[in-house]
Amino acid sequence: xxxxxxxxxxxxxxxxxxxxxxxxxxxxxxxxxxxxxxxxxxxxxxxxxxxxxxxxxxxxxxxxxxxxxxxxxxxxxxxxxxxxxxxxxxxxxxxxxxxxxxxxxxxxxxxxxxxxxxxxxxxxxxxxxxxxxxxxxxxxxxxxxxxxxxxxxxxxxxxxxxxxxxxxxxxxxxxxxxxxxxxxxxxxxxxxxxxxxxxxxxxxxxxxxxxxxxxxxxxxxxxxxxxxxxxxxxxxxxxxxxxxxxxxxxxxxxxxxxxxxxxxxxxxxxxxxxxxxxxxxxxxxxxxxxxxxxxxxxxxxxxxxxxxxxxxxxxxxxxxxxxxxxxxxxxxxxxxxxxxxxxxxxxxxxxxxxxxxxxxxxxxxxxxxxxxxxxxxxxxxxxxxxxxxxxxxxxxxxxxxxxxxxxxxxxxxxxxxxxxxxxxxxxxxxxxxxxxxxxxxxxxxxxxxxxxxxxxxxxxxxx
Amino acid sequence: xxxxxxxxxxxxxxxxxxxxxxxxxxxxxxxxxxxxxxxxxxxxxxxxxxxxxxxxxxxxxxxxxxxxxxxxxxxxxxxxxxxxxxxxxxxxxxxxxxxxxxxxxxxxxxxxxxxxxxxxxxxxxxxxxxxxxxxxxxxxxxxxxxxxxxxxxxxxxxxxxxxxxxxxxxxxxxxxxxxxxxxxxxxxxxxxxxxxxxxxxxxxxxxxxxxxxxxxxxxxxxxxxxxxxxxxxxxxxxxxxxxxxxxxxxxxxxxxxxxxxxxxxxxxxxxxxxxxxxxxxxxxxxxxxxxxxxxxxxxxxxxxxxxxxxxxxxxxxxxxxxxxxxxxxxxxxxxxxxxxxxxxxxxxxxxxxxxxxxxxxxxxxxxxxxxxxxxxxxxxxxxxxxxxxxxxxxxxxxxxxxxxxxxxxxxxxxxxxxxxxxxxxxxxxxxxxxxxxxxxxxxxxxxxxxxxxxxxxxxxxxxxxx
Ligand code: SF4
Ligand code: SF4
Numbered sequence: 065x066x067x068x069x070x071x072x073x074x075x076x077x078x079x080x081x082x083x084x085x086x087x088x089x090x091x092x093x094x095x096x097x098x099x100x101x102x103x104x105x106x107x108x109x110x111x112x113x114x115x116x117x118x119x120x121x122x123x124x125x126x127x128x129x130x131x132x133x134x135x136x137x138x139x140x141x142x143x144x145x146x147x148x149x150x151x152x153x154x155x156x157x158x159x160x161x162x163x164x165x166x167x168x169x170x171x172x173x174x175x176x177x178x179x180x181x182x183x184x185x186x187x188x189x190x191x192x193x194x195x196x197x198x199x200x201x202x203x204x205x206x207x208x209x210x211x212x213x214x215x216x217x218x219x220x221x222x223x224x225x226x227x228x229x230x231x232x233x234x235x236x237x238x239x240x241x242x243x244x245x246x247x248x249x250x251x252x253x254x255x256x257x258x259x260x261x262x263x264x265x266x267x268x269x270x271x272x273x274x275x276x277x278x279x280x281x282x283x284x285x286x287x288x289x290x291x292x293x294x295x296x297x298x299x300x301x302x303x304x305x306x307x308x309x310x311x312x313x314x315x316x317x318x319x320x321x322x323x324x325x326x327x328x329x330x331x332x333x334x335x336x337x338x339x340x341x342x343x344x345x346x347x348x349x350x351x352x353x354x355x356x357x358x359x360x361x362x363x364x365x366x367x368x369x370x371x372x373x374x375x376x377x378x379x380x381x382x383x384x385x386x387x388x389x390x391x392x393x394x395x396x397x398x399x400x401x402x403x404x405x406x407x408x409x410x411x412x413x414x415x416x417x418x419x420x421x422x423x424x425x426x427x428x429x430x431x432x433x434x435x436x437x438x439x440x441x442x443x444x445x446x447x448x449x450x451x452x453x454x455x456x457x458x459x460x461x462x463x464x465x466x467x468x469x470x471x472x473x474x475x476x477x478x479x480x481x482x483x484x485x486x487x488x489x490x491x492x493x494x495x496x497x498x499x500x501x502x503x504x505x506x507x508x509x510x511x512x513x514x515x516x517x518x519x520x521x522x523x524x525x526x527x
Numbered sequence: 528x529x530x531x532x533x534x535x536x537x538x539x540x541x542x543x544x545x546x547x548x549x550x551x552x553x554x555x556x557x558x559x560x561x562x563x564x565x566x567x568x569x570x571x572x573x574x575x576x577x578x579x580x581x582x583x584x585x586x587x588x589x590x591x592x593x594x595x596x597x598x599x600x601x602x603x604x605x606x607x608x609x610x611x612x613x614x615x616x617x618x619x620x621x622x623x624x625x626x627x628x629x630x631x632x633x634x635x636x637x638x639x640x641x642x643x644x645x646x647x648x649x650x651x652x653x654x655x656x657x658x659x660x661x662x663x664x665x666x667x668x669x670x671x672x673x674x675x676x677x678x679x680x681x682x683x684x685x686x687x688x689x690x691x692x693x694x695x696x697x698x699x700x701x702x703x704x705x706x707x708x709x710x711x712x713x714x715x716x717x718x719x720x721x722x723x724x725x726x727x728x729x730x731x732x733x734x735x736x737x738x739x740x741x742x743x744x745x746x747x748x749x750x751x752x753x754x755x756x757x758x759x760x761x762x763x764x765x766x767x768x769x770x771x772x773x774x775x776x777x778x779x780x781x782x783x784x785x786x787x788x789x790x791x792x793x794x795x796x797x798x799x800x801x802x803x804x805x806x807x808x809x810x811x812x813x814x815x816x817x818x819x820x821x822x823x824x825x826x827x828x829x830x831x832x833x834x835x836x837x838x839x840x841x842x843x844x845x846x847x848x849x850x851x852x853x854x855x856x857x858x859x860x861x862x863x864x865x866x867x868x869x870x871x872x873x874x875x876x877x878x879x880x881x882x883x884x885x886x887x888x889x890x891x892x893x894x895x896x897x898x899x900x901x902x903x904x905x906x907x908x909x910x911x912x913x914x915x916x917x918x919x920x921x922x923x924x925x926x927x928x929x930x931x932x933x934x935x936x937x938x939x940x941x942x943x944x945x946x947x948x949x950x951x952x953x954x955x956x957x958x959x960x961x962x963x964x965x966x967x968x969x970x971x972x973x974x975x976x977x978x979x980x981x982x983x984x985x986x987x988x989x990x991x992x993x
Contacts, residue, residue: 088912091857092560094600098640098664107618107638108552108572109599115555122554127566133551152854 087121089155090114096147096157099427101448102140111140113147113157120164135168140441142434142448143302144395146427158400159346166306174303178436182300183308193238193267239270240291247277247287250502254284255375258320258327260341260365262334263295264469272469275496276333276368282499284377288327290319298340301347302435313344314354317361330361333368333492335397335468336435341365342401367397369467369491373406376413382498384416387487390461391419392452392475393428394468407467407491414498419465423455433474445474453478456486463487465494528568528611532589536571536613539581545572556614559599559606560661562862562912563947567594567608572616576694576702576733579615583731583977584700586613592980593698595727597638597666602865603946605673605726609981615731617668623647624734630708631739632691637668637732641675644737654742656683659942660853671732674724676942678775678849681900682808683740685942687723692736695722695729698973708736721968726944727979729972743808746774747818748842751830752799756780757876759801762828763899764872766805769824771817775806776900777849780879783856783894790855793848799831803899804849806842852896860892860909864921866928869903870937881931882906889924891917903941930955945983953985962988 096113097103103112110119119137122128138161145158173179240261249255257280265273280287297312320330332338345362348354366374391408398404411419432438432448452475456464464475464486472488479486528548537546547553547570557566568591573579586593592612599606608614621638626648633655635644641662645655658677659665665675671693676685692706705719706712722729753759763776779787779802788795795802803825807817815837822833836842856863870878879895886893886908897904906928910921929939933955940949953962966988972978980989 085861088861091862092558092562092599093853093857094560094598094661094664097598098642107621108616109618110552110555112555118555118558119551122557128550128554131550133549137551153857154854 084121084124086156086160087117087124089153090117090121090151090157091153092118093152095150095152099146099150101142101144101146101430102444105444105447110137113141113151113161116141116161116164117155117157120160130168130171132172135165135172138165138168140444142395142430142432142437144428144430144434145399146395146430149399149427159343162301162304163306165302165304169304169306174305178303178440179305182303182305193240235267236270238267239273240266243277243289243291245289245291247281247289249284249286250281252284253286254377255328256286256288256326257329257331257366257371258288258290258323260293260296260316260330260332260334260337261289262332262337262469264336264473265334269469269472269490272490272493273333275490275492276331279372279492279495279499280331280368282502283372283375283380285375287331288323290323293319296334296337296340297347298336299435301340309340310347310351313340313347313358316341317344317354317357320361321357327364329366329371330364331366331368331371333467333490335367335394335401336470338365338367339396339400367401367403367406367467369397369407369410370401370403372492372495373410376410381500382414382495383500384414384494384498386416386418387463388418388420388461389463389465389489390422390456390459391491392422392431392456392464392466392471394466394471395428395430395434397467398428407465410491410495411465414494416498417494420459420461422459422461429455431471431474431478433468433470435470438474438477449474449478453482453484457484461486463489465489465491467491528591532585532591533569535585535589536569536582539585540571540573540578545574545578546570547572556596556599556616557608559596559601559604561602561604561607561948563604563607565608565610567612567614568610570614570616572619574619576696579617579620579731579733580696580700580702582613582615583696583698586977587698587700587975590975590977592977593731594979595668595672595731597669597672598640598661598664600661600665601669601673601944601946602867603673603940603944604948605944605946605979605982606669607947617731617733618666620668620733621666626651626653626739627708628653631741632708633737633739635667635735635737637666637671637735639667641665641667641670648739649742652742653739655689655737655739656680657686657689667735667737668732671723671735672725672727673942673944676898676901676903678777678898681776681898682772682774687720689738690719690723690735691738693719693722693732694734695732697730698975698977702733703730706736710738724944726946726983728969728983729978731978743774743810743814745811745814746806746808746839746842747814748775748804748806748836748845749818749822749825750834750845750848751803751805751822751825752784752796752832753801753803753828753830754799755829756801756879758829759803760872760875760899762803762825762830763805765824765828766821767900769820771807771821771824773805773821773900774808775804775846775849776898777804778802778875778895778897778899778904779804779849779852780883780895782892783852783896786855786859786894787848787851790858791847791851793851795848796832802848803830804845806846856894856907856909859894861911861913862909864908864910864925866906866908866925867903867940867943868906868928868932868937869901869941870932870935872899872902874935874937875899875902875904878904878931878935878937881935882928885924885927885931889920889927891920891924898941901941902937926952947982950981950983950985953988966991 109115119134123130141161147157294312294315297309301309342362342365344358348358431452432445438445476488552570553566556570557564594608594612595615596606618638620636622636624634626633656679659675670686674686695703784802785797892909895906910917929952939956
């Protein structure tokens with residue numbers, strides 16, 4: 065062992081394993097340990113960003129087999145990307161870990177039910193909706209608990225079913241089916257944008273996307289909605305299903321290319337989708353046919369808060385009932401997209417809303433939602449959730465505002481578990497509820513949203 | 528490692544989850560903050576002094592090497608495992624046991640992260656000054672083991688200046704308490720100061736009593752550029768003679784300035800030879816007048832340009848340039864070797880020139896920055912580890928830098944420690960009488976040579992100790 069021995073033990077045993085050069089770029093300074101939630105909880109190197117990269121490197125160097133243990137360690141990562149915000153050489157840790165998962169898939173595949181869910185159901189929006197229908201029916205008939213009683217004991221999947229039932233939002237009629245292809249700006253059209261509807265928003269939180277479209281229209285945007293859009297691919301990428309993720313990316317890129325010219329931005333109200341859409345450029349960087357198309361696509365993607373903050377018309381004043389709130393930064397918005405100021409500056413426009421600071425603001429401390437981490441690693445997810453709930457409690461908030469469906473559902477779950485009454489809102493819902501009332505110009509019908517639904521206002525906080 | 532020993536170790540830490548022989552864990556505990564790697568035979572994660580002592584009892588009886596480890600951010604290989612070793616992960620012992628305002632002290636376990644302690648005591652108006660560059664993640668145990676310093680030590684001293692007492696687990700399983708809660712303490716030999724800086728070769732520190740001081744209210748910063756390195760060094764000398772002891776006196780050479788400027792535009796001039804960042808602290812009015820006088824001195828010494836902060840926030844903004852050094856340098860080349868030498872302050876210009884010569888002679892790129900007030904320089908060689916020829920030249924240059932430091936009346940390491948990588952150079956800096964006494968000390972504490980073998984002492988001295 066000498067400090068000066070050159071490295072040359074590299075072995076490519078799996079084509080997908082991330083670039084060796086990038087792995088070598090980790091100088092092992094340990095900076096990333098200080099912000100990694102899983103390291104903080106365990107204080108064990110193998111659960112740290114540096115540790116995960118070192119496993120990948122040991123495999124590449126031929127010092128370690130690609131064991132099931134290696135694969136499991138890669139999945140202990142939340143993909144919250146806190147580490148990437150502090151890494152001095154900018155190694156791109158999160159992306160390397162996710163690529164490592166894809167490489168491990170050939171030998172240690174994800175559980176059958178998960179792959180089936182991802183491949184069959186999420187690959188097309190119609191399938192998501194079809195898949196969601198029986199669950200929606202069960203929920204409506206209040207039979208979901210019965211399912212848990214019968215299936216909850218199944219080996220391998222029973223615990224997941226139990227968590228899912230406790231955590232799952234009440235599903236709604238899919239929004240996609242009622243959306244028009246165009247929502248016109250109310251008043252003068254100042255901008256034209258396209259809207260990307262996330263799967264979760266579609267079936268679980270349609271009110272949020274209704275609010276998004278409404279607010280965009282009121283802010284002078286005409287919104288085009290390509291209804292054939294597919295899932296963004298983030299869940300597949302996250303779970304080692306790289307090929308499916310890339311397929312979905314290509315499909316979405318082609319679809320949005322087919323929109324008429326003059327689209328200034330592709331707007332989404334789901335931080336998880338936004339992060340993936342912005343990373344298409346990275347995903348497809350090595351694909352000669354798609355690299356530049358992906359770059360063009362990603363460059364136009366904006367989180368709804370980012371977009372609205374940039375174009376908000378000064379004369380459009382916002383007024384809300386008095387509330388003490390905190391803003392919870394979604395990891396995928398703050399850490400990956402670097403969007404932290406925009407939602408805060410939008411919320412600062414809202415009179416009546418008092419925004420309190422939330423502890424451990426940056427890099428963001430994950431709430432434990434993290435894709436499907438709460439299903440796959442429930443205990444650790446709950447430990448993180450409890451920390452988040454304590455921070456919210458310490459801030460004295462009665463309302464949590466955020467910008468990602470996963471976070472909103474997770475924190476809502478936390479509130480239910482603690483029997484606390486806490487309002488959960490997406491930023492756009494706050495904006496929507498704070499807009500001045502329009503006289504005689506009711507555009508609600510345009511976006512298929514009943515006035516009744518919007519009037520429910522503050523009371524609708526059960527996701 | 529055989530099953531009988533493993534089961535003894537398992538009993539020592541009282542729970543299966545505190546011991547691992549999984550290949551993944553062995554791979555993740557094979558390194559520290561350097562490039563080298565050696566997997567241990569087993570990793571244990573004790574939660575208490577008692578469990579740590581029990582591990583040392585087994586190791587002593589079975590003659591198994593023990594390598595203590597905090598966050599693994601060390602830069603000298605001090606926590607690098609040796610073949611067959613027990614890696615002792617102390618990161619889980621991370622409780623701050625007490626912070627006493629009345630006695631101005633804190634008691635902490637070794638796995639507490641330095642910055643976590645600093646933030647906790649600052650909330651109470653107290654201050655723990657040592658701030659190694661890795662304070663965001665390094666542990667107090669590691670700080671004690673290496674006697675860590677950092678930029679603030681010109682004014683406030685190094686870790687040993689703050690250690691009042693220690694609990695140390697010894698080979699064989701004894702637990703020894705040293706020092707206590709008082710600043711003055713001449714009861715017996717000062718063994719706690721012997722343990723500080725011993726790099727885990729004598730025992731394992733499991734509890735630390737640290738002296739705290741009142742938190743200074745304000746910080747003011749000046750940033751000055753110089754056409755000549757010698758002028759920058761003279762300026763700091765003049766400042767100290769005038770009675771201004773800066774909190775920070777950080778030096779960057781031209782290559783460092785360029786790297787920082789490329790990484791993030793601060794508007795620094797890139798055609799100067801040296802940049803000095805001076806910070807002072809204290810009560811706001813005093814800090815302000817001190818920085819004003821410092822600025823006069825800097826100008827008098829030939830600074831081309833001096834920028835001043837008027838508030839602690841502005842001071843923070845100027846300090847950002849210094850904090851950018853590490854990421855900026857990290858992006859210059861695939862890899863780097865960050866050295867750590869110290870020379871008397873008056874010899875810094877000579878040393879910097881010598882370092883640049885060494886780099887040139889070996890056809891390597893170098894950036895030099897450091898803590899000018901205490902003569903501690905961090906010459907950093909840029910390299911690519913996949914290139915054997917380059918790495919041979921890096922190896923040679925590193926040796927030459929150490930020789931140059933000693934030749935100028937300096938020392939092998941200012942703050943990183945000796946670890947594995949500098950043990951062979953110990954003879955350059957220590958006479959044989961001193962080395963013999965060190966070997967005798969080692970024998971007293973660790974007769975079987977199980978504590979962090981292969982570190983700190985030259986090989987033949989260490990072997991003589993067994
Ligand atoms: S993405 Fe989050 S959980 Fe994963 S290694 Fe980075 S900081 Fe840790
Ligand atoms: S911060 Fe980056 S370079 Fe440092 S240990 Fe983590 S991954 Fe490696």
